Structures are given as C-alpha cells and as structure tokens.
C-alpha cells in the first residue's frame with residue numbers, strides 16, 4: 223500500500239477492516255480468536271470504532287448523579303463523555319468536548335455544578351447542553367445556538383445508565399423493561415455506592431470478559447469467592463446435581479412468595495439475567511457467607527435472595543444479593559490494557575461503620591478481581607507468543623465465552639457493514 227493510496231487517506235483502517243472481516247468469516251467456531259484480535263493496535267482501533275462507539279455501554283448508576291447538577295465523566299477510548307442531571311431531573315449525555323477549541327470540559331470524574339464551564343476560556347453551558355456564554359469578543363451576531371454540546375444517547379432503567387455514541391443505536395428497550403422489573407424489589411432510587419475500586423489490567427478487554435464468562439478457572443483461582451458462589455446458574459447445566467436442583471426449587475418457591483423475579487431471560491447474546499442460589503447456608507458474597515450490610519436493599523425482607531446475575535455485553539456483569547450488590551464496568555484503555563471498575567451498592571440509609579464495614583464488604587471481590595487480573599494478564603502474555611494459535615472452548619464450562627465471542631463477531635461484522643450469513647454458528 224502506498225502512502226498516497228486514496229483509500230488509505232480516507233480511512234487509515236481500510237485494510238484492517240478487510241483483514242478483520244476476512245478473519246471473522248474464516249474463524250473457527252467455538253475456538254478462541256486469532257492473535258491480532260487480542261494484541262494488534264489496528265484491530266483494537268476497530269473494536270473501539272465498531273463496538274464501543276456503536277453499541278450500548280454500561281456507564282454508571284443513576285444513584286451516582288442523584289440531583290440537579292451532579293455529573294460523572296468517563297472515556298470511551300478517545301471520546302470523553304459526560305453524564306449530567308439537568309434541571310428537569312433527566313440525565314443528559316454529551317461528548318465532554320468544548321465547542322470553542324475542543325478542550326475537555328469537565329476534568330473531574332464526579333461532581334456537582336450549576337453550569338458546565340470550560341476551564342480553558344470559560345465558555346459556559348447549561349446542564350441541557352445549550353451554550354449560554356462565549357465571552358464578549360465573539361461579537362453580537364455570534365450564534366450561541368449553533369455551538370451547543372454534542373449529545374450522546376442515554377437510557378436508564380433499574381438504576382442503570384447506558385450510553386451509546388452511535389448515530390442510531392441498536393434496539394435495547396425490551397431488555398430495559400425486564401431489567402426494570404428485575405430490579406423493582408431493590409428500589410434503585412434509594413441505593414448508594416458504599417465502596418468503589420478501579421484496577422488496570424494489562425490485557426485486552428476481550429480477555430477480561432472471556433475470563434468473566436466462565437467459572438472453569440474458579441476452582442483453581444478463587445478460594446474466597448467459592449465460599450459462597452455457585453459455579454453455574456442453570457438447572458439445565460450438565461453440572462447441575464440433584465441436590466442443586468432441589469435447592470433451586472426450594473429457593474424459587476421462597477422468591478415467588480416475595481414476588482421477586484428469578485427466571486432466566488436472554489436478549490440475544492448481549493443480555494442475560496437470572497437469579498440463582500448461593501451455596502446452601504450462605505446469603506452474601508462475603509468470607510463467611512453472612513450479610514455484609516445489616517440493612518437489606520429495597521423492599522426485601524430476607525437476606526437469602528441468592529444472586530441476581532445480570533450480563534450486559536460488551537462491558538458489564540453484576541451480582542445483586544439481599545444485602546448488597548456488586549456492579550462491574552469494563553472500559554478498554556489500549557490493545558493490551560483495560561480498566562475494571564467495581565462498585566458495591568447498599569441501601570441509601572445504611573450507615574458505614576454501623577450497618578456495614580467497607581473492608582469486610584469488598585474483601586471477596588477485591589481478592590477475586592486481583593486473581594482475575596493475573597489470569598487475564600497471563601492469558602495475554604501467552605497469546606502474544608508466536609506459538610499461540612486459537613484453542614477450543616469447552617461447550618460445558620465455557621458456553622458463556624462462546625456466546626460472548628459469537629456476539630462480538632456478529633456485531634463487529636454487522637457494524638463493519640458486512641453481512642454475516644457466512645458465519646453459521648454452532649448453536650447450543
């Protein structure tokens with residue numbers, strides 16, 4: 223390719239697009255992906271353009287920006303984004319980019335403001351994105367209305383905030399209606415973040431998600447988590463024993479009495495929700511299996527709610543128990559670097575040091591996150607070797623990984639503007 227190739231001038235990733243599309247067309251179903259998907263900078267750029275800038279992403283919780291003027295920021299690759307609660311009570315989402323000369327507008331991760339004021343030359347925006355003030359030098363005919371902040375799509379349900387940077391995002395409302403229903407017992411308007419952690423993993427974001435989608439590694443890696451976690455969550459799972467099935471039947475009857483949903487629901491391969499019991503005798507993901515918070519969430523009357531597991535591809539998994547919830551957000555930072563943010567939620571009225579102790583609450587998932595970080599980083603190191611070639615996923619232990627990689631391949635192909643019929647996935 224010459225540097226003056228007109229195609230490459232229009233789209234520096236044109237060749238990479240073809241390579242990715244071709245590679246996906248030829249990929250072996252139920253095998254891990256070829257090496258460049260995990261370590262190549264151009265493939266990573268396409269993941270950002272075609273997945274993270276086009277799909278719905280989990281951004282944060284509504285309880286993090288509870289009142290007018292509260293904002294939170296995040297970075298979707300090169301795209302700074304801001305979510306702010308307006309005077310109308312609605313959450314507005316914008317590119318966090320000043321319309322003057324493009325400075326990042328809000329530099330803090332969270333805060334509260336009356337107006338959004340650019341730190342560079344103080345252009346000032348209303349919470350709904352309208353430009354209010356652009357200095358006196360722009361002249362009296364300067365059209366403020368032409369320089370409002372650029373909006374992004376925001377949807378909220380069940381206390382979750384999802385964003386999309388696409389012009390026309392994919393449909394998601396059917397999942398959101400179900401999410402709202404499954405979280406009704408938790409009264410998500412009255413929760414707060416008790417503890418928050420962010421870790422950077424030296425691994426491609428897909429390795430982080432792949433690792434999360436299976437518990438094949440749990441026995442060897444997660445002693446703390448296995449004090450309470452059931453390694454599978456479906457009575458149809460080949461690993462489900464009669465004892466597990468009896469436990470599930472008993473708990474489901476309890477949950478029905480409390481009108482708490484538990485049924486397994488899927489929305490394509492992108493979203494999955496199900497409530498499953500924790501190990502018999504435990505009610506929370508703590509070292510001793512006892513509640514980490516004495517005040518239960520929402521309208522719940524028993525701490526024994528198992529775990530409501532919620533998956534949102536490409537970037538979130540979640541566990542809701544009776545006493546607290548743990549939500550996870552994954553944001554790619556580079557081809558081999560990923561930010562994982564974990565938030566522990568409790569009832570808004572729960573008092574730190576009285577109802578809960580942050581160190582005790584976070585213990586199991588801090589340990590688990592660090593163990594998973596090491597697994598993903600070792601996975602990355604091996605994949606970078608010239609000896610790496612795609613390896614087979616287990617249909618029993620790694621069906622979640624198969625689903626994730628199928629979802630990723632299908633969305634990437636579709637978003638690349640290719641048709642995907644050639645990829646006949648093996649359906650489980």
Ligand code: FES
Nearest residue numbers: 320322323340343
């Ligand atoms: S870049 Fe924002 S005011 Fe100048």
Ligand SMILES: [Fe+2]
Nearest residue numbers: 433434444594
């Ligand atoms: Fe793990």
